Amino acid sequence: MIGGIEAGGTKFVLAVGPTPTGIAARHVIPTRTPAETLAEAMEWFAGQASIEALGIASFGPVDLDLASPTWGHITRTPKPGWSDCDLAGHFARGLGVPVGFDTDVNGAAIAEAAHGAGRGVSSLAYVTVGTGIGGGLVLNGQPVHGAAHPEMGHVFVRRAVDDTDFAGHCPIHGDCLEGLASGPAIIARWGQLLSHLPPDHPAHERIAGYLAQLCYSLFAMTAAEVVVLGGGVTKAPGLLDRVREGAGALSNDYLPGGARHRIEAPGLGENSGLTGALMLAEAARAARS
Amino acid sequence: MIGGIEAGGTKFVLAVGPTPTGIAARHVIPTRTPAETLAEAMEWFAGQASIEALGIASFGPVDLDLASPTWGHITRTPKPGWSDCDLAGHFARGLGVPVGFDTDVNGAAIAEAAHGAGRGVSSLAYVTVGTGIGGGLVLNGQPVHGAAHPEMGHVFVRRAVDDTDFAGHCPIHGDCLEGLASGPAIIARWGQLLSHLPPDHPAHERIAGYLAQLCYSLFAMTAAEVVVLGGGVTKAPGLLDRVREGAGALSNDYLPGGARHRIEAPGLGENSGLTGALMLAEAARAARS
Numbered sequence: 347m348i349g350g351i352e353a354g355g356t357k358f359v360l361a362v363g364p365t366p367t368g369i370a371a372r373h374v375i376p377t378r379t380p381a382e383t384l385a386e387a388m389e390w391f392a393g394q395a396s397i398e399a400l401g402i403a404s405f406g407p408v409d410l411d412l413a414s415p416t417w418g419h420i421t422r423t424p425k426p427g428w429s430d431c432d433l434a435g436h437f438a439r440g441l442g443v444p445v446g447f448d449t450d451v452n453g454a455a456i457a458e459a460a461h462g463a464g465r466g467v468s469s470l471a472y473v474t475v476g477t478g479i480g481g482g483l484v485l486n487g488q489p490v491h492g493a494a495h496p497e498m499g500h501v502f503v504r505r506a507v508d509d510t511d512f513a514g515h516c517p518i519h520g521d522c523l524e525g526l527a528s529g530p531a532i533i534a535r536w537g538q539l540l541s542h543l544p545p546d547h548p549a550h551e552r553i554a555g556y557l558a559q560l561c562y563s564l565f566a567m568t569a570a571e572v573v574v575l576g577g578g579v580t581k582a583p584g585l586l587d588r589v590r591e592g593a594g595a596l597s598n599d600y601l602p603g604g605a606r607h608r609i610e611a612p613g614l615g616e617n618s619g620l621t622g623a624l625m626l627a628e629a630a631r632a633a634r635s
Numbered sequence: 636m637i638g639g640i641e642a643g644g645t646k647f648v649l650a651v652g653p654t655p656t657g658i659a660a661r662h663v664i665p666t667r668t669p670a671e672t673l674a675e676a677m678e679w680f681a682g683q684a685s686i687e688a689l690g691i692a693s694f695g696p697v698d699l700d701l702a703s704p705t706w707g708h709i710t711r712t713p714k715p716g717w718s719d720c721d722l723a724g725h726f727a728r729g730l731g732v733p734v735g736f737d738t739d740v741n742g743a744a745i746a747e748a749a750h751g752a753g754r755g756v757s758s759l760a761y762v763t764v765g766t767g768i769g770g771g772l773v774l775n776g777q778p779v780h781g782a783a784h785p786e787m788g789h790v791f792v793r794r795a796v797d798d799t800d801f802a803g804h805c806p807i808h809g810d811c812l813e814g815l816a817s818g819p820a821i822i823a824r825w826g827q828l829l830s831h832l833p834p835d836h837p838a839h840e841r842i843a844g845y846l847a848q849l850c851y852s853l854f855a856m857t858a859a860e861v862v863v864l865g866g867g868v869t870k871a872p873g874l875l876d877r878v879r880e881g882a883g884a885l886s887n888d889y890l891p892g893g894a895r896h897r898i899e900a901p902g903l904g905e906n907s908g909l910t911g912a913l914m915l916a917e918a919a920r921a922a923r924s
Contacts (some may be wrong), residue, residue: 349658405890406891407891408891415846421891422891444775464856468781469780469781469782476900481856482858483774483856485772485774485779486774486775486777486779486780487773488775490758490774490775490858491758491775491858492757492758492857492858492859492860492892493854493859493860493890493893493895493896494772494858494890494891494893494895495858495890495891496856496857496858497855497889497890498856500855500857500890501851501855501856502792502848502851502852502885503791503793504791504792504793518887518889519885519887519889562791563791563852563856564856565782566785566786566790567770567772567782567785567790567852567853567856567857568772568785569779569780569781569782569784569786570781571781571782581912596791596808598807598808600786600807600808601782601783601786601824602697602711602782602783602784602786603696603781603782603783604782604783606782607782608785
């Protein structure tokens with residue numbers, strides 16, 4: 347058996363199972379202080395069949411540098427109490443098993459590439475659009491870390507010419523993508539969730555247009571075959587089709603990858619991140635043996 | 636000995652040498668029709684010490700899919716006569732050696748990552764800003780292909796608020812990055828090369844601002860440690876410092892990679908692409924044996 351944790355800012359999702367897609371038991375706990383949250387998670391794993399390895403797909407920013415003394419830590423976060431939390435070390439010591447560690451969105455990306463909407467492709471971006479906007483990237487079949495990990499919610503997109511009456515909701519960048527298209531930005535602007543606004547409300551076209559720019563930029567910059575769009579905002583009816591249309595218009599049939607570029611909903615539903623966590627556990631077990 | 640070709644739209648640069656950084660002989664021929672150009676290149680190689688493998692770093696778009704029957708071909712290009720040219724196959728048959736093949740900018744990127752401005756890093760983007768704008772990407776130590784290969788000159792950047800009097804010079808996208816900041820766009824707009832305009836001309840700030848957006852987007856989307864800026868436009872005095880400043884302002888100290896993100900001139904000068912071609916030859920020889 348292997349174990350997985352999708353560590354999020356509002357909840358931790360825990361699971362054990364024989365394989366990444368065979369979840370035998372699953373449990374959700376609310377995210378509170380690190381001490382409370384990690385203790386409750388440890389307690390749950392103690393009551394399960396014993397596991398040979400654990401994978402953690404975590405909210406960020408995190409340290410993914412295997413040569414760093416703070417590998418597996420959450421680094422500088424505005425979330426009270428969580429800065430410098432040694433997430434990987436806590437469970438490695440507590441459970442006595444090898445631990446694999448990556449961002450929540452890189453976890454979702456490896457899972458969607460292996461078992462979800464991108465099954466069979468070697469390049470895929472997973473973007474979640476919810477409380478914030480974050481993205482993970484698999485290229486050449488491997489999760490991308492680089493200098494740390496992508497932070498693709500904070501790219502700048504071109505404002506629509508008639509969209510000048512909203513300064514943006516990001517405390518760092520104002521009207522970066524997250525400042526325009528995250529759930530809180532939509533509520534700050536229109537007072538409602540996107541899915542609660544009527545289908546002819548201009549918000550749908552705005553948000554789709556900004557997300558289309560991210561998708562097109564990912565295609566143009568990384569040549570990724572598939573962009574998976576997850577998170578609450580992307581569930582608004584018709585949104586994905588609008589995003590596809592917008593990205594197609596931006597490309598104007600130019601990109602050499604052509605129809606190999608696709609924009610998809612998560613193939614694993616709500617389980618992309620958790621499945622990714624279990625894949626990280628599998629990799630950690632393989633690396634140990 | 637190994638051989639390399641940097642195949643460009645205006646010239647082919649040929650070389651042989653014992654290692655990628657040890658160029659023993661080098662020769663430049665102008666790019667004309669495929670028949671003339673490839674024949675002259677073959678003739679030059681015939682007069683050199685015999686080689687065990689050849690690497691080609693080519694202008695694009697190209698087919699990089701090893702499973703494709705048109706692998707190693709230039710695909711659909713506006714350059715008269717060159718569409719569907721079987722570049723790799725021509726030299727493989729003519730020289731009877733294994734051939735490695737990638738884009739010119741992926742070649743430059745692997746060379747800069749291994750031997751140039753990014754020596755020691757595993758993630759690097761090489762962007763050339765000249766007749767066009769193109770970029771190659773190395774992540775996790777490997778060149779990125781994805782659905783085909785990146786086309787990062789054609790991303791859209793945010794226009795400066797007071798920059799409204801130029802429609803852009805790209806026939807496909809109008810004011811995409813290439814339509815705003817390539818050499819021909821600069822000449823169309825201001826009648827001069829950037830390096831010929833006086834240092835206080837507003838063009839410098841404009842172009843630097845647009846290139847800074849590409850660099851920041853690469854950092855945010857791929858977490859690449861180093862962006863190498865090559866090509867004629869980037870040699871304008873002071874440009875790189877302006878780009879660094881602009882990218883820093885966009886990040887606003889947000890990206891978790893921090894100071895590990897760098898913007899650099901090519902460490903290999905004019906030889907990035909050619910060195911990359913020789914590295915592709917080395918890889919092709921190793922794969923054969």
